[in-house]
Amino acid sequence: MYMDIYAIQNVPPSNINRDETGNPKTALYGGFLRSRVSSQAWKQSMRHTFCERMGKDHVGKRTKNAVQEIVDAMLDHRPDCDEEKASKYVTLIFKAIGVKTKPSKRAGAASGKPATDYLIYLANTEIDQLALLALEWMDQGKKTAQKPDSDMQNTVEDIFHNEQAVDIALFGRMLADAPDLNTDASAQVAHAISVDAIRPEYDFFTAKDDCSENDNAGAAMMDSVGFNSSTLYRYANVNLTALCEQLDDIEVASKAASVFAEAFIRSMPSGKQNSYGNRTLPETCIVVFRDNQPINAVEAFEKPVRPSEDKSISQIASLRLIEELHRIEKAYDEKPKHAWVTSTIVSSDDLESDEQLVSLTALINQVGAETKNELKQCEQNR
Structure with a gap:
């Protein structure tokens, strides 16, 4: 049993994940420059939620x-x-x-x-x-x-x-000198990329010395820093069966699945947050349970999204993601066992009858409950 998590998240001017030059990370996708946030940066941020929700004995x-x-x-x-x-x-x-x-x-x-x-x-x-x-x-x-x-x-x-530990079971562990003690990760987290094409921008700033002489009108320092703004497509999956086998406890695995979903949705890498105040929540989150294989629907954004007169980039991207998941379902007979949607810009009219539009709290609770049910069913079928 696999859990797929998709998110569309608008991020204002920011530099949450820097490259070796100090500028925001980017990637070419579909022939266009996109904003990028590495999976490592987002997983590091997610781990703080694990400690808060699971307790120190599980991390x-x-x-x-x-x-x-x-x-x-x-x-x-x-x-x-x-x-x-x-x-x-x-x-x-x-x-x-x-x-x-x-x-x-x-x-x-x-x-x-x-x-x-x-x-x-x-x-x-x-x-x-x-x-x-x-x-x-x-x-x-x-x-x-x-x-x-x-x-x-x-x-x-x-x-x-x-x-x-839950976070080791999810993200894996490698001991180069003791490979027998390695742990395979039961979760995969994709690099987040923007659904829209971006253009790098630079902020030139100065700072004044508060204790300088009154007649000194010059700046004490001058510098510039790169930034961009974008709407990100984010994706992760968890092999729930493997997670349960590693933890050897259905109750802990079920809670870990719900905490993973919450951590993925609520977390934000901390790069330069004090300078940009870029803390946002996703406009749309989709969680799907599959019993065949996990599926990344990034191809929905191979062609960059552009705003229209009546729809924002985030709204168009959300609808495009839902439509792409429906196309995949029909073309490959990949009917999900469960599907939940939390969104501020998508209505129930945009969903199919078996897709539930719920609050984030309800989504997290149902992920935990259905994980427990599915894992118990898997155990009975052995």
Whole structure:
């Protein structure tokens, strides 16, 4: 069972996702320049909603300072524990699965302490269980300089396999030095692109020194920054069956599906928000359940949308998306099992009889309820 999520979202002048030059990211599509927001930027923003809605026991942390995170958890369990000694046992844990650590050279509190070469995604429950394991090895007097044996390796791997976080199950985890502990992502998030062709623009600005002499009329600084405005087409899907298998809990998987839908719809990457105040909600959101394959309907916008006298770009794009989904359904016999629409500019007359126009709250609740029903049905059919 797959969940497809589509959104049409108008964004005013903004620079929410910058490239290496500091300008908004773009892409060529259909032969025209489009605004683009990377999937990585939007997923990072979505993860904040997971923490709020799911609770810390169901989410994780992505960091190079995993050693220190586990040491801090050891100190929470045993405040009188020697921090330097604890760090050596955590390093032994990572050595058991082949992950190398070395003293951090970055400035800050963790400078000089062991860190991994790359970002590691750890569930909060994994951090806690690994901390308890390190304390156990410390009590047993295991030698931190020794080469970990197979039993030690298996113990650490069991923790990684048994303690699964929702955001890791959804977005995946890759450990280059321990591929057996990798987690395949059950969600796919497309780069958002504008339905309309855009033209890069630049804002020249100055700043005055509040403490300068009264006779100094010049600016203390001058600079320019790129921006654009656009209406974005956004798409993501979740393999609900795979998500349930990874979490091994229908209730948690059902809640995760509804939280994913809410997070996708409500989130906004934070780039330069204080400068542009570009926080918007989508004009139209469509959530569809399919039992065959996920379907991205981006081809609806291969030809850029242009406004008309009586319809905005967002309204035309919303209607074009709905029409494209109907065409796909008829041409490929892809009749969805469920379909919900939340929109400020689309009416029920624009939908087919089995498509429900609902509020966002109702959509989120129904996604959770139908995910639970479908997963239970899948379990009974095995």
